[in-house]
Amino acid sequence: xxxxPLLVVFVAxxxxxxxxxxxxxxxxxxxxxxxxxxxxxxxxxPAHGLTGTPEYDDAVRxxxxxxxxxxxxxxxxxxxxxxxVLFFASTLVxxxxxxxxxxxxxxxxxxxxxxxxxxxxxxxxxxVELGRDDGVALAETWVLTPLGLAAxxxxxxxxxxxxxxxEAR
Amino acid sequence: MTGTNEEVWHLPPRAVLLAAIxxxxxxxVGGASMGRYKLELARWARAEMQARPAVHGLVGVRDxxxxxxxxxxxxxxxxxxxxHMHAEGMALVIxxxxxxxxxxxxxAATRRALLLLLTLGGIGYPLGYLLWxxxxxxxxxxxxxxxxxxxxxxxxGGATILGLxxxxxxxxxxxxxx
Numbered sequence: 001x002x003x004x005p006l007l008v009v010f011v012a013x014x015x016x017x018x019x020x021x022x023x024x025x026x027x028x029x030x031x032x033x034x035x036x037x038x039x040x041x042x043x044x045x046p047a048h049g050l051t052g053t054p055e056y057d058d059a060v061r062x063x064x065x066x067x068x069x070x071x072x073x074x075x076x077x078x079x080x081x082x083x084x085v086l087f088f089a090s091t092l093v094x095x096x097x098x099x100x101x102x103x104x105x106x107x108x109x110x111x112x113x114x115x116x117x118x119x120x121x122x123x124x125x126x127x128v129e130l131g132r133d134d135g136v137a138l139a140e141t142w143v144l145t146p147l148g149l150a151a152x153x154x155x156x157x158x159x160x161x162x163x164x165x166x167e168a169r
Numbered sequence: 170m171t172g173t174n175e176e177v178w179h180l181p182p183r184a185v186l187l188a189a190i191x192x193x194x195x196x197x198v199g200g201a202s203m204g205r206y207k208l209e210l211a212r213w214a215r216a217e218m219q220a221r222p223a224v225h226g227l228v229g230v231r232d233x234x235x236x237x238x239x240x241x242x243x244x245x246x247x248x249x250x251x252x253h254m255h256a257e258g259m260a261l262v263i264x265x266x267x268x269x270x271x272x273x274x275x276x277a278a279t280r281r282a283l284l285l286l287l288t289l290g291g292i293g294y295p296l297g298y299l300l301w302x303x304x305x306x307x308x309x310x311x312x313x314x315x316x317x318x319x320x321x322x323x324x325x326g327g328a329t330i331l332g333l334x335x336x337x338x339x340x341x342x343x344x345x346x347x
């Protein structure tokens with residue numbers, strides 16, 4: 001199997017490394033993360049609709065901290081997965097796509113798409129700064145959707161390249 | 170193990186591939202067993218915990234004890250599920266990263282060290298979840314977690330992270346030199 005360019009391999013390995021680091025931090029720094037999130041929620045009280053009523057505010061805080069932890073957990077899982085997707089998919093691109101412009105376009109799409117998990121870090125950050133709903137909407141609209149679309153487009157391109165290969169002979 | 174042509178991937182040593190495939194197999198068998206023997210596992214965990222009431226803080230009051238037992242059984246199940254997922258993922262991580270190491274690391278000593286870190290780390294880390302699940306009924310949730318952390322998660326997870334960071338640096342240096 002042919003090797004994709006070093007930059008693509010580098011991004012794949014770095015994304016996997018970040019995924020591993022994220023997992024380690026998630027388990028080792030869980031209490032600190034929850035404390036940081038609670039502090040940021042308190043600092044952005046209007047964005048979270050905190051009313052000063054302890055029962056209501058506690059429920060909002062709990063739900064938001066859960067969303068932050070979910071974002072970090074999704075980052076860990078998706079980073080490990082997308083690093084591998086980039087490694088294997090780009091190896092296929094290097095091995096089956098004959099045209100250089102097509103290879104370049106597919107590398108670009110797949111490499112950008114592999115950074116999709118960073119959207120979950122943005123998600124965790126945006127949720128505490130902007131409130132749960134606005135934060136989720138921001139991360140989904142501006143980070144997760146475009147990067148996810150890049151990955152999907154790259155994979156569709158690879159599918160087409162694989163399907164067309166016998167005809168090119 | 171590695172050739173001069175770096176434009177194609179070189180296969181990692183057979184032992185590394187075998188270890189990764191065995192881990193993948195263990196993950197699949199673990200996943201299947203979780204579904205097939207869910208009741209038996211829960212019964213075993215419950216019996217072990219009831220035999221050690223002091224470890225789990227069981228007080229003999231049904232309402233209180235049931236909650237504690239349910240929580241511990243949930244954690245046993247979660248540990249097995251995490252073993253299944255992490256073993257599947259890490260087996261593929263071993264194959265991908267050792268392929269990169271074998272192809273791009275020029276010095277034999279570097280290659281060997283990377284293969285060792287990535288393979289042992291990748292195998293040992295998911296086994297920590299299995300160990301945790303097995304330890305919960307006898308030692309309790311927190312003591313089981315602490316032991317699994319000390320014996321497997323920290324050393325083997327650390328080895329994987331060290332191997333991956335080293336591999337990233339190696340590729341970065343190669344790119345910078347071009």
